[in-house]
Amino acid sequence: MGAMLAACGSTEEGSNSSETANGSGKTEEKEINLAYVEWDTEIASTHVVGKVLEDLGYDVTLTPLDNAIMWEAVSTGEADAMVAGWLPHTHASQYEKYKDKLVHLGENLSGAKIGLVVPSYMKDVNSIEDLKDQADMEITGIEPGAGIMAATEKALTEYENLADYELLSSSSGAMTTALGQAIQNEEEIIVTGWSPHWKFASYDLKYLEDPKGVYGGEETINTFVRQGLEEDMPEAYKVIDAFNWTSEDLEAIMLEINQGTDPDNAAEKWVEDNAEKVAEWTKGIE
Template identity: 80%
Template sequence: MDFKKLKMMGLALSMGAMLAACSGSDEGETKKETAGDSKEPATSEESKKINLAYVEWDTEIASTHVVGKVLEDLGYDVTLTPLDNAIMWEAVANGEADAMVAGWLPHTHASQYDQYKADLDELGENLAGAKIGLVVPSYMEDVNSIEDLADQANKQITGIEPGAGIMAATEKALTEYENLADFELLQSSSGAMTVALDQAIKNEEEIVVTGWSPHWKFASYDLKYLDDPKGVYGGEETINTFARVGLEEEMPNAYKVIDAFHWTSADIEEVMLEINGGVDPEEAAAKWVDENTEKVAEWTKGIE
């Protein structure tokens, strides 16, 4: 499949969401190139062009820009390509993108993982302790479980991009929980969802949103996850790294960095807060890399 078409498909699918989003844009790309130009035929020397795909969630904007900055400092010509979630997985599986550090498992991206895992090089987790679920402001004191929802927030749940794993889980929740039968799941974007959350909190209004952590909103607002007694949203998750088959042989040093990349919720939330505060993703990533040289040295150990 031609990658330019893939990218155009991804952008078309997410165009409405991107217009509303307040975080993540093409401004964050390290290089403005087409993905088709991002790789050269393998030679005796390692290629210095690498393309990292990512979905435009706050977590993935932060992590991908940090990895991209580390590779750039090692002399790589880095392209960061935002794609629709499903197309991101397809692009890496097809070898049209080199890698991604944005796979949420075992629940959020379960369907994409099952579909593409045979064609991917799975490098393991890069962040532990992730979680998804329904989230409300803590001042909604009478709501602590999904089963407590009745007519709050006009029976609406503010979601993110269609096709996201948390949206599929929430659609399932609408059928699993009888009290949610009349609730409506609003398609939006991660940025538009946080705008709606901010406005509701400023007015002390009721709101129910699809939430995940790590995310800067938990540091900015007093929020709580609703208990999920039916286990629709699963338990703790990890964010995982995947590469195209053959990357290790063709770009061994870049592969080592991507494979070694691992950080904490505190690390990623630091970058996300900077970006949410108006700092360009590239600048926020560069600042974190400069201030965390010991951790970066662990990722680049043994690379000449």
């Protein structure tokens, strides 16, 4: 895993010094590694947090990892933090496995949701139970191992009408590409969906009702750090702990990235445009 972190990490320039004296007179490390899974939500949020820390003089590394490896990396200290934990359903198994080796700082965004999503022009389909032979009996998914994929595999067994449906593994990018192409041709498509996500701002979509509750209710996105981070980097810990925003904040930067803006540049612009909010996260830090 250490080799993978080294290979995947992309260092962003911060302070020339790796250490600095904090307010308590102690020396604080200034190199920090943020892990994230390559979902649109987590690309956006992690780059924003990374930019804020970089502006405070930290040498920030952003490391994209597979979902399970992301959790493991923070639990072992290979990475310092992540702002990408979906609870209580999507990442339930990873949370249960690693929670005793992590520090949970609570939610950074509320009102998240997962489920099966279709274009609104599929008017005869409003519930998972309405699915019969739509979209060639295929559900377009994302990366294998993602929580929403596990929930959808469960849905295939829980809903009798889905018994002959096939769940197609791909990636979040491939899924949204397929969704856009289907909508352009007004074709039927069923995708594994979650919000916040820019696709809801770009397309007229709807979640299918889930009467069996396979996908659970409202989700929150949570922040986790490695044990010992507060002692090693108290100011960085304070910023990461304070990080909290809304679905509207997240979707704004996600849409900009989707429209072609480099994530680093999109994060820089968002931080500049939301100085008041950023000041709340960095309050009391020189």
